[in-house]
Amino acid sequence: MEQLVEYKLDAHGENLLESIRRSPIASVISNPRLADNPIIAANEAFCALTGYPRDEIIGRNCKFLAGPGTEPWLTERISAGVRERRPVLVEIMNYKRDRSPFRNAVLVAPVFDTDGELEYFLGSQVELPVQSSGPSSARQARATALVKSLSARQREILELIARGQRNKQIAWQLGLSEKTVDMHRTLLFQKLDTHNVADAIRIAVEAGL
Numbered sequence: 001m002e003q004l005v006e007y008k009l010d011a012h013g014e015n016l017l018e019s020i021r022r023s024p025i026a027s028v029i030s031n032p033r034l035a036d037n038p039i040i041a042a043n044e045a046f047c048a049l050t051g052y053p054r055d056e057i058i059g060r061n062c063k064f065l066a067g068p069g070t071e072p073w074l075t076e077r078i079s080a081g082v083r084e085r086r087p088v089l090v091e092i093m094n095y096k097r098d099r100s101p102f103r104n105a106v107l108v109a110p111v112f113d114t115d116g117e118l119e120y121f122l123g124s125q126v127e128l129p130v131q132s133s134g135p136s137s138a139r140q141a142r143a144t145a146l147v148k149s150l151s152a153r154q155r156e157i158l159e160l161i162a163r164g165q166r167n168k169q170i171a172w173q174l175g176l177s178e179k180t181v182d183m184h185r186t187l188l189f190q191k192l193d194t195h196n197v198a199d200a201i202r203i204a205v206e207a208g209l
């Protein structure tokens with residue numbers, strides 16, 4: 001996956017990038033340390049969903065998906081999540097490059113560095129039928145069932161991952177070694193039937209963790 005040179009990622013960003021590269025769900029990474037929180041990476045599924053080529057995505061704030069029918073109160077809900085650095089899942093009217101509307105179940109979640117400083121935002125987009133209103137119940141039901149299959153400890157760790165925390169902080173908070181957290185992480189990803197952190201975060205938020 002290409003990125004522009006000026007948006008080079010650090011090692012953690014590279015991991016996140018690898019995680020969205022492997023995700024079948026449309027996903028982006030933004031850098032809130034740069035002016036207007038621009039997208040610094042987007043996967044193939046995002047280009048396929050929205051119709052934008054990567055060179056029209058990288059460097060721009062994700063608000064280009066909004067249009068005349070976008071609900072301002074839902075945009076505000078995303079802005080509040082970004083401001084308060086917590087994950088949000090919102091079903092908002094968005095527009096593809098050809099201006100066709102789609103209902104977007106968008107997840108936006110912060111990712112912190114090992115010093116606890118905000119480093120990136122992860123975004124993932126799922127197209128719902130335009131008529132749909134209310135929750136995307138099939139995905140949420142599946143996510144809830146998957147999360148229920150986890151042990152209490154695994155659920156606790158997933159919740160902290162979904163809040164953007166790294167293994168180091170999770171280990172510290174729960175009084176475990178990083179190695180133990182890593183072991184739980186591998187097992188819980190298996191139970192969630194995913195191999196990447198981006199999709200695990202989405203499942204956690206869909207399940208209401």
Ligand SMILES: Cc1cc2nc3c(=O)[nH]c(=O)nc-3n(C[C@H](O)[C@H](O)[C@H](O)COP(=O)(O)O)c2cc1C
Nearest residue numbers: 030061062063065066075078079106108121122123
């Ligand atoms: C990583 C990330 C992904 C986003 N994805 C979408 C999206 O798919 N659709 C959308 O309408 N807004 C999305 N947003 C929200 C907009 O980028 C923007 O924050 C929002 O429109 C509010 O703009 P403001 O913060 O300038 O008020 C995303 C934000 C981030 C940080």
